Amino acid sequence: LIEDAEGAVIVTTPQNIAISDVRKCISFCRHLDLKVLGVIENMSGFVCPNCGVKTEIFKSGGGREMAEDMGVPFLGSVPIDPAVVTASDEGSPFIISEESSETVKSFRRIADSL
Numbered sequence: 001l002i003e004d005a006e007g008a009v010i011v012t013t014p015q016n017i018a019i020s021d022v023r024k025c026i027s028f029c030r031h032l033d034l035k036v037l038g039v040i041e042n043m044s045g046f047v048c049p050n051c052g053v054k055t056e057i058f059k060s061g062g063g064r065e066m067a068e069d070m071g072v073p074f075l076g077s078v079p080i081d082p083a084v085v086t087a088s089d090e091g092s093p094f095i096i097s098e099e100s101s102e103t104v105k106s107f108r109r110i111a112d113s114l
Contacts, residue, residue, distance in 0.1 A: 008037060009038060012063045019063070026070050038073035039066065039072055041061075041074075041076070041078065043058050045060050045079045046081075078103055078107065084103065
């Protein structure tokens with residue numbers, strides 16, 4: 001449906017079931033000769049905004065491992081951040097309203113790599 005697409009960015013979560021689905025997605029892109037620009041691991045831990053400690057709620061690293069196994073670039077991991085919901089509900093771009101958060105830093109690194 002998107003005739004002039006230059007590539008696909010694939011987003012996964014770290015759980016095995018999601019990784020399995022994303023492998024199929026990458027294979028589908030290859031079948032369509034659609035370049036996979038990279039993989040992003042979403043919900044990759046939770047960084048406490050008060051103390052900075054990271055807790056792996058859904059584990060992490062599965063996206064990176066799968067990307068390496070499938071020979072596609074790994075663009076980065078994005079931790080869970082409740083401030084995303086708050087900013088969205090307020091109509092404020094999260095990446096501007098929470099510039100110092102680890103999640104924003106992750107978004108910026110990913111965007112810069114693309």
